Amino acid sequence: MQEIELKFLVPEYKVEALMRQANIKSSETSQLAAHYFDTPEQSLAKAGVALRIRKEGEDWVQTIKAAGDGMVARLEHNHILDKEATEQAINDGELLPDLSVYEEVETASALKDFKLNKLAKNLLCQYVTDVKRITRFIKKDGNVIEVAYDTGVVTHGEDDSQHSDVKEIEFELVQGDTNYLFEVAKTWCKRYKLCVSTVTKAERGGLLLANKDHVDAVKSDLSQLNIDSGMSQAAFMRAVVHNCMLQILPNASAIAAGSEDGNHVHQLRVGIRRLRTALKFFEGFSDSINNDWTPVLKQTFSLLGEYRDREILQVKTQPMLEEHGAPFVDWSPERESLKVMPIDAVRANDFQLTLLELIEFSMSPADEDDSSKPAKAKLSKILDKLFGKITKASDHFADLDIEAQHDVRKRLKSLRYISEFAAPMYKKKKTKRFLKYLEPAQDILGEYNDDLVGHRFYQEKAQSDAAAWFAVGHFGAQEKHAAKECAQSLMTVKDAPTFW
DSSP: OEEEEEEEEOOGGGHHHHHHHHSOTTOEEEEEEEEEEEOTTOHHHHTTOEEEEEEETTEEEEEEEEEOSSTTEEEEEEEEOOHHHHHHHHHTTOOOOOGGGGTTSGGGGGGTTSOHHHHHHHOEEEEEEEEEEEEEEEEETTEEEEEEEEEEEEEESTTOOEEEEEEEEEEEEEESOHHHHHHHHHHHHHHHTOEEOOOOHHHHHHHHHTTOSSOOOOOOOGGGOOOOTTOBHHHHHHHHHHHHHHHHHHHHHHHHTTOOOHHHHHHHHHHHHHHHHHHHHTGGGOTTOOTTHHHHHHHHHHHHHHHHHHHHIIIIIHHHHHHTTOOOOOOOGGGSOOSSOHHHHHHOHHHHHHHHHHHHHHHSOGGGSSOOOBHHHHHHHHHHHHHHHHHHHHTSGGGSOHHHHHHHHHHHHHHHHHHHHHGGGSOHHHHHHHHHHHHHHHHHHHHHHHHHHHHHHHHHHTTTOGGGHHHHHHHHHHHHHHHHHHHHHHHHHHTOOOOO
């Protein structure tokens, strides 16, 4: 069985209003106590598998969940246990799952790398969830959506000394069309300012065990780019958006939940930049692209950039300058006035609605588009044109103004991303070799850009803090030499053996 579900965090100021819609006359309230099992090494969690025994009404249900087909789809198998035997095992402190039920079920594929007998001997109860669930159904034209509002706690330890609060709402497609699931979710998201969450209760337990508040920042994972050489433009576009969202969603989810880790901001921006590149260069690949996505993504990227720039000044630029004898300059966030903090930029309703529409787009079948042209031929033309512009600019990069130099740097990034997206359609050895030519130039141009940004910030800071003048002089002296170094690195890109 596969469940299709959207999960959201609920902002505190909207809880009361949301409760009026969740806790209606026809809704049901239940207490769900669940025991989650894994090996001491967290083998199941590392494989993306969750295994629990939970009381649901009068029944005790053993459930296994694993990654499904898509971002919001999960494989799920439920098995009702003997009530008397289960409660006796709990009283005796001997509760364990029965793995024999997975020997011949579809979900067993999630356990293919495990020997069930050996796994069963190593399982321990790692944490317990105790959740109050309010459930109601929304029905229309044969479509049925289950809305579940959960509040409770995840606990670990003999005395339950470690705990993590749960407050989330889920929308699960029980019957009907996926489009209706998104229609309902977007309506509630707009009304109650909900924020997409990728953290399952099992993952909350894992974070508790690791003594972490949030998942680590997620980088792009090209191994999950599901593309083949004969793919149509529409199918290619959906695969690319899906891959970008695998990076965007967990980082956005962590920031919306309160993470102040700059790595989440950085990786979210990288994910958005990759997505914006796809939307720009593959504009005609799908008739289902919404032109409203781009300005929202651009605005969010920009707001996050202001925070990221100041963080780089604090953790990278200022320490580097102090090694060269510079006086201390304070770049701590509380001393700077940001238009919008990352949590507010990510929680913004227009961004959250855009995330939902992008998830929906990536899950919709490509044959809904009129476009059925093969992607490969078009990709080769895009790559050729972009590569030509970069090689032309390499001849006179040092003579360009700063804005034009920045455009070259953005084109180089775009060339890398498009090459990565297209790589599965071409010979692996050739694409890998080409990308290696790009990496040194990207690093050098990236450092140059950081210095230009630093120079601008220190110039502004010098108006109120004389200690900043050292940095102004340092960057000013370095600028011409750094531009020439960038030009030289671009000349190597010019010699790169193309793969298309």
